[in-house]
Amino acid sequence: MxxxxxxxxxxxxxxxxxxxxxxxxxxxxxxxxxxxxxxxxxxxxxxxxxxxxxxxxxxxxxxxxxxxxxxxxxxxxxxxxxxxxxxxxxxxxxxxxxxxxxxxxxxxxxxxxxxxxxxxxxxxxxxxxxxxxxxAFGTGTGWELVTGGTLLLAASIMALGFAWVCGLLWRVVLRSRRTRAAQLQAEALAAEEQERVRIARDMHDIVAHSLAVVIAQADGARYASAVKPEMATEALGTIAQTARGALSDVRMLLTQLRHRQGDGPQPTLADLETLFAQVRQAGIEPRVTVDPMPPGEPPGAIQLAVYRILQEALTNAIRHGDGAVDVHLAWLPDRVDIQVRNTVAADAPPSAPGGHGLIGMRERAQLVGGSLHTERRGAQFVVQSSLPIGASQ
Known part of the structure; x- marks a missing residue:
């Protein structure tokens, strides 16, 4: 009431x-x-x-x-x-x-x-x-009384009904406003959720890769310290450099969470050599093949997707591989094909199908309209992805 x-x-x-x-x-x-x-x-x-x-x-x-x-x-x-x-x-x-x-x-x-x-x-x-x-209408009797009463009835219902209909129209306007407000709120929540998922994915890619490098270097330094102390010192330097880079990337992501002002600088193909260098410092020597080469400058979203997919695939190779990994990139006119193969260590546990890393790689590919598949082929773990690039810029 x-x-x-x-x-x-x-x-x-x-x-x-x-x-x-x-x-x-x-x-x-x-x-x-x-x-x-x-x-x-x-x-x-x-x-x-x-x-x-x-x-x-x-x-x-x-x-x-x-x-x-x-x-x-x-x-x-x-x-x-x-x-x-x-x-x-x-x-x-x-x-x-x-x-x-x-x-x-x-x-x-x-x-x-x-x-x-x-x-x-x-x-x-x-x-x-x-x-x-x-x-009264006319003489006030007979047909004139009926006609006049009918006119009064119509006029009364029309006057009262007009006010009721106007209110009904305003009710429709209010309902449409509420529906639109709810739609905008839902769209805003969806956009925020997508942003949180993107940042979480970036956080996982950065932290997981950096920690994998740090762990590999720390294990190597511990074993080398008794034989070659200088190798331990070099490993510690690599650990410090990797940790600083990861800390810088994490701070950038936290800044986006607080201020939401753009995406900030993102990795490109020019940063792949740095990524491969970090992997080498962790004791993995990737054999990289690029054939054919990029015909031009690929879109930024494709460059970021390629970098993140390779980063996660190489992180998995550091964690579960035995030191051998092959990377092949094929820059075709309409797409780029990625394949990463690494020999799985004998004592490595089977990969969880719902792991965050594999899910993140698939999401990276799907965001740019591509696809990604992972499978175990005997002693090797294979990551294959195809990303459409359209006309190169």
Missing amino acids: IRPLSRTALILDIVGAVLLFVIFTPMSVVFYAPPVTGEPVAGAAVAAVVVAGLLMFGAVAIGRLSPGLALVGAWAGAIVQMLAGFGPLPIDLAILLVLYATSAWGSRRVLWWGLGSVIVGGVIAALYMVFVSGV
Whole structure:
């Protein structure tokens, strides 16, 4: 029965209803009250108009807060007006405003009660004006009475129905606004989720690769320290360099999380040599073949996808391989084909099909419209991907 309504809106409704009452009630008394012969009758007539006006404009004041109660108040005011013997008065404007409120802000039940009030109220108003108020057409008998009553019925229903239909149209507008707002919110949440997934994927690629290099270097330094201390020192330098690079990349991603100002610098094909160097420092010697070479400058998204796929594939080779890995890139006019093969160590556990690294590589390929497949072929683990590039720039 009671809708949530802000205090400001409620105050505005009350002030507006009071102003309408102050304007239209005196007009109803002065210009439309029937002539009376005695003071008591005149006083009763004024009191009836005032009471009807209070009920009707009181209903207007709570029209948005409680359309159902407002409809009851409007009916009560109309009944008081008819019992006092008045015909249509300026205060009846309140009835139109209440019908508008029932269809604009009322519940489904109140909405249909408002429509029923339009029909029933129109019929009662027409009958009242013909048989009580004495509205006559022509001689007031026979066909003229029927015709006049029909016209009054149509006019009453049209006047009341117009207010109800206007409220219904506003209800549709409000619903479309809410639907649009919900759609925009859903799109914003989806965009934020995609951004979180992208950053999480980047974080995994950066951290997993860097930690794999650091672990391999640390294991090598531990074994070499007893034989060649200088190799341990070199390994420690590589660890420090790799960790600094990873820390810089992580800070860049955290900055994007805080400020969301662009993607920042992303790896390109020019950074692949640095990636291969990091892999060599971890004890893996990748055999890289590029045939054919890129015919031009590939799109930035393709360069980033190639870098991240190779980064994750080489990280897996460091973790689970025995030191042999083959990388082949084929830059064709319409696509780039990637293949990474590494021999799996005998004691390496089987790759989990739902691992974050494999999922991340597939997502990288799918984001640019490509595909990626991984499989175990005997003692080798193979990563194959094909990324469409269109015309090179």
